[in-house]
Amino acid sequence: MARKGDLQRKLRLGYVVFGVLMVIEIVEYVVGTGLRSGNWPYLGILAIVGAWPILRYFMHIQQLRKPKE
Amino acid sequence: MAIPQDRHVEDRPAINRLGLWLFILSDGFLFVVLLTTRFYMQGVQRPAEVNQPLGLAISIVLLLSSLFAYRGETAAAYGDVKRFRRNILVTIGLGALFLAGVVIEWAEGFHFFPPQSTAYGTVFFTLTGFHAFHVVTGLLALVIILLPGQQKRLQSGNHWGVEAMVKYWHFVDVAWVFIFPTLYLVS
Amino acid sequence: MSIVSLGIVRGLMSGALGAGLATGLTMLARSALGAPAWDAGQVTTIAVFVGVFFYLGGLGAFNYWLRWIAGRPDPEHASPPRPHWARYFSFDTNHKTIGVQYMVTSLLVIIIAGILQLIDRLETAQPGMQFLSTNTYNTLMSVHGISMLAAVLIGIAGMMNYVLPLMVGAKDMAFPRLNALSYWIVPPAVILLLVSLPTGGFDTGWTGYPPLSVKAPLGMQFMILAFYIVGWSSILGGVNFLTTIFKMRAPGMSLFRMPIFVWAVVATSVLQIIFTQFVGIAFLMVLLQRLLGLTYFDPNTGKVLLFQHLFWFYSHPAVYIFVLPGLGVISEVLPVFSRKPLFGYKAVAISSLGIAGGGALVWGHHMFAAGVESWLVVPFMFTTSLVAVPTGVKIFSWLATMWMGKIWLQTPMLFAISAIAVFLIGGITGVPQGIVPVDLYLTDTYWIVGHFHATLFGGFVFPAMAAIYFWFPKVTGRLMGERLGKLHWGLMTAGFLTTYMPMFWLGLNGMRRRVADYDPAMGLGPGNVVVTVGGFLIALSMLLFFINLTVSLRRGAPAPANPWGAHTLEWQVSSPPPEENFAAPPKVVGPPYGYGAPTAVHAVLSPEDDAGRKQG
Numbered sequence: 123m124a125r126k127g128d129l130q131r132k133l134r135l136g137y138v139v140f141g142v143l144m145v146i147e148i149v150e151y152v153v154g155t156g157l158r159s160g161n162w163p164y165l166g167i168l169a170i171v172g173a174w175p176i177l178r179y180f181m182h183i184q185q186l187r188k189p190k191e
Numbered sequence: 192m193a194i195p196q197d198r199h200v201e202d203r204p205a206i207n208r209l210g211l212w213l214f215i216l217s218d219g220f221l222f223v224v225l226l227t228t229r230f231y232m233q234g235v236q237r238p239a240e241v242n243q244p245l246g247l248a249i250s251i252v253l254l255l256s257s258l259f260a261y262r263g264e265t266a267a268a269y270g271d272v273k274r275f276r277r278n279i280l281v282t283i284g285l286g287a288l289f290l291a292g293v294v295i296e297w298a299e300g301f302h303f304f305p306p307q308s309t310a311y312g313t314v315f316f317t318l319t320g321f322h323a324f325h326v327v328t329g330l331l332a333l334v335i336i337l338l339p340g341q342q343k344r345l346q347s348g349n350h351w352g353v354e355a356m357v358k359y360w361h362f363v364d365v366a367w368v369f370i371f372p373t374l375y376l377v378s
Numbered sequence: 379m380s381i382v383s384l385g386i387v388r389g390l391m392s393g394a395l396g397a398g399l400a401t402g403l404t405m406l407a408r409s410a411l412g413a414p415a416w417d418a419g420q421v422t423t424i425a426v427f428v429g430v431f432f433y434l435g436g437l438g439a440f441n442y443w444l445r446w447i448a449g450r451p452d453p454e455h456a457s458p459p460r461p462h463w464a465r466y467f468s469f470d471t472n473h474k475t476i477g478v479q480y481m482v483t484s485l486l487v488i489i490i491a492g493i494l495q496l497i498d499r500l501e502t503a504q505p506g507m508q509f510l511s512t513n514t515y516n517t518l519m520s521v522h523g524i525s526m527l528a529a530v531l532i533g534i535a536g537m538m539n540y541v542l543p544l545m546v547g548a549k550d551m552a553f554p555r556l557n558a559l560s561y562w563i564v565p566p567a568v569i570l571l572l573v574s575l576p577t578g579g580f581d582t583g584w585t586g587y588p589p590l591s592v593k594a595p596l597g598m599q600f601m602i603l604a605f606y607i608v609g610w611s612s613i614l615g616g617v618n619f620l621t622t623i624f625k626m627r628a629p630g631m632s633l634f635r636m637p638i639f640v641w642a643v644v645a646t647s648v649l650q651i652i653f654t655q656f657v658g659i660a661f662l663m664v665l666l667q668r669l670l671g672l673t674y675f676d677p678n679t680g681k682v683l684l685f686q687h688l689f690w691f692y693s694h695p696a697v698y699i700f701v702l703p704g705l706g707v708i709s710e711v712l713p714v715f716s717r718k719p720l721f722g723y724k725a726v727a728i729s730s731l732g733i734a735g736g737g738a739l740v741w742g743h744h745m746f747a748a749g750v751e752s753w754l755v756v757p758f759m760f761t762t763s764l765v766a767v768p769t770g771v772k773i774f775s776w777l778a779t780m781w782m783g784k785i786w787l788q789t790p791m792l793f794a795i796s797a798i799a800v801f802l803i804g805g806i807t808g809v810p811q812g813i814v815p816v817d818l819y820l821t822d823t824y825w826i827v828g829h830f831h832a833t834l835f836g837g838f839v840f841p842a843m844a845a846i847y848f849w850f851p852k853v854t855g856r857l858m859g860e861r862l863g864k865l866h867w868g869l870m871t872a873g874f875l876t877t878y879m880p881m882f883w884l885g886l887n888g889m890r891r892r893v894a895d896y897d898p899a900m901g902l903g904p905g906n907v908v909v910t911v912g913g914f915l916i917a918l919s920m921l922l923f924f925i926n927l928t929v930s931l932r933r934g935a936p937a938p939a940n941p942w943g944a945h946t947l948e949w950q951v952s953s954p955p956p957e958e959n960f961a962a963p964p965k966v967v968g969p970p971y972g973y974g975a976p977t978a979v980h981a982v983l984s985p986e987d988d989a990g991r992k993q994g
């Protein structure tokens with residue numbers, strides 16, 4: 123069984139990722155409501171940028187290549 | 192003669208993981224189709240009555256539920272069963288809250304852009320409907336890993352079940368990250 | 379043992395119960411909401427979904443998962459039931475059982491769908507209406523088409539299931555229970571396809587375009603549900619195959635030591651898991667529009683062409699799903715019976731992926747006459763011309779493999795050769811269809827029918843026959859009758875040519891497809907008679923095949939482990955293979971097709987083998 127300290131570190135990482143997601147979401151909202159037309163390219167980029175941390179840090183997509191992480 | 196088990200060296204966690212990711216990939220294309228359909232049918236048009244603040248609120252709820260799912264899974268990986276249970280329970284609660292938000296939106300949607308007579312209504316209800324279906328199945332999955340039978344397995348250090356169900360839950364979240372701007376924000 | 383203890387019997391009983399319950403409850407709910415209790419569409423749809431769930435439950439498909447949920451031990455393989463044949467009617471997780479189940483189901487569906495079209499051919503042999511109504515004609519034709527495509531999907535799953543784990547040296551598939559589930563949802567789909575006949579049928583052809591399919595009778599809905607279920611079987615199968623190939627290969631089997639068939643399965647599975655969702659959603663949209671009145675395809679608020687785009691975005695790649703495994707079989711059979719390595723192994727391996735990738739970019743060639751945006755047309759013409767290239771790579775490789783080989787004309791080889799020739803006809807007739815001005819003339823004529831039957835016979839039917847004759851000894855431990863086999867081959871090839879060659883001529887002379895009647899003044903009568911005669915020749919050859927199959931199964935000579943002297947792994951174990959395929963993981967030491975070189979070895983099964991090889 124791994125050490126307790128690791129667990130605390132990983133739990134903190136969760137907060138950081140969530141914070142980043144929150145920021146992206148708010149920016150998205152501001153762009154979406156502020157920019158009345160032609161906002162879709164920015165929203166598209168923001169959505170992709172927002173999906174990445176979830177895939178990487180919450181779903182651990184990198185484990186497909188490096189199983190141990 | 193007893194057949195010896197598992198003579199082949201196989202890396203079960205890696206096999207399961209690849210299988211799950213492939214499934215998620217395929218399921219992800221379901222949302223790709225629906226999102227494409229939205230733009231094909233409607234371009235970037237959006238009725239003014241779409242409730243943007245509510246959309247933002249339930250997005251935050253879903254993201255928050257992902258955070259707790261992550262905490263639950265991490266705790267399970269470290270054998271901290273108590274913390275795991277607590278966090279997954281919160282996840283389930285937030286998931287249910289999200290569904291409640293969707294119900295409100297549907298009620299409004301039926302009034303402002305009925306699916307039977309407007310193209311936007313059709314795509315809106317299809318997208319949110321398919322997504323809500325995934326949320327419901329995800330909630331079921333989360334309930335399953337809280338069942339008493341699962342705890343024994345967790346204590347013996349095998350948390351694949353938790354990992355799988357939580358991954359699925361995150362996937363539902365990722366899908367929403369794309370659905371939210373597509374339905375509520377583009378114009 | 380009593381018949382009720384068979385999984386399938388319990389499944390069907392429980393499924394009927396579930397469907398009945400769902401019907402009752404839905405009607406109650408509807409009247410509680412103040413609607414009329416009976417609404418054929420909504421009630422039957424719910425009954426179908428619930429029925430399938432109950433059926434799976436009765437079958438025992440969920441037992442493993444329920445045990446897992448309860449936290450009890452959940453071994454992947456229960457001990458097979460007695461008597462031996464009973465396992466084929468139960469939820470059995472061994473990939474060899476499942477392979478046989480798929481293959482037999484596929485053959486059954488082929489018989490049914492074939493008979494439907496023979497009836498139609500009798501009608502169209504002469505101008506004028508003989509004994510069918512136009513509606514019956516259309517329904518039979520439509521059910522024929524969609525059932526045959528289901529049969530092809532089921533058939534390739536059969537070949538892949540039986541052979542693939544053996545070929546990569548695994549003891550089973552990556553997810554045996556999921557594998558069994560993927561098979562067992564197929565029988566309800568077959569039943570639904572048949573149910574569509576007495577419930578009004580549907581007159582849309584296999585493509586089911588709206589708005590016609592939105593208005594078609596109830597039968598349409600059963601077809602949609604059936605195809606949706608087969609689609610999920612296909613997706614889950616694809617996930618399973620890819621995982622097996624990427625995670626369970628025997629030590630030493632690098633990517634470029636995999637037999638070509640395995641490469642073909644990779645390409646097929648990728649197409650299956652990605653594209654099937656598109657057609658699934660397209661059909662679901664039709665269903666939702668029918669049941670709930672959503673407006674996807676409504677000309678005023680929706681987009682009619684949406685369906686065609688989604689449908690062909692799947693269905694063009696799908697034609698490669700149908701043929702890639704068959705082309706893989708040809709690449710397996712040819713080297714064995716030419717006693718030469720496969721020519722250009724790497725190019726052939728990559729070409730499967732090339733076909734899969736290119737196939738994703740050409741769907742528009744089915745819509746040249748549909749009124750798509752004009753700027754879309756030329757790019758699709760261009761990409762369509764390009765997809766012929768990777769297919770050409772395969773054809774050249776096959777010819778070069780046979781060239782100067784020691785050709786051994788056993789039945790599998792004969793079928794493989796026919797397959798190449800017929801597939802070539804299909805490919806070549808496809809190219810003019812890809813040229814817009816030519817296609818505007820050819821589209822919706824018998825030319826198209828000739829084209830795609832040539833590709834499907836060359837890419838699936840003939841290779842599937844080659845596969846059955848090739849692997850029958852491995853599956854059953856008995857040799858298949860050669861003399862009847864050669865007769866079957868001759869008759870089938872002749873039958874194919876008689877049926878489909880006149881179609882090109884008919885199409886050029888104005889014979890429309892999907893019509894029950896045509897103008898006698900066009901002079902198309904004689905051509906149509908030939909087509910009908912050819913159809914019956916094919917049926918006769920199939921009859922010979924089934925006779926051969928049953929006789930060989932009972933009285934065929936016992937087969938050795940490796941009757942053809944082949945190198946790939948499935949031939950290195952006994953016939954039929956042991957329950958868990960290999961006693962220990964085999965070790966792959968060389969390329970798969972080292973024919974002609976006396977010392978070439980693909981794999982060794984046990985350490986003693988290995989030691990012997992190093993000394994010798």
Ligand code: HEM
Nearest residue numbers: 697701743744762766805808809811812821822830833834
């Ligand atoms: C891999 C083997 C192939 C298969 C299984 C196949 C199958 C089919 C099928 C089933 C259709 C008819 C669809 C319908 O019901 O309308 C079709 C039409 C067509 N095929 Fe193929 N095909 C193959 C190869 C090709 C190739 C190599 C080309 C061109 C380079 C091609 C070009 C076309 C075109 C342009 C059409 C549309 C014709 C029309 O409807 O006007 N096909 N094919």
Ligand SMILES: [Cu+2]
Nearest residue numbers: 694741743744
């Ligand atoms: Cu095509």
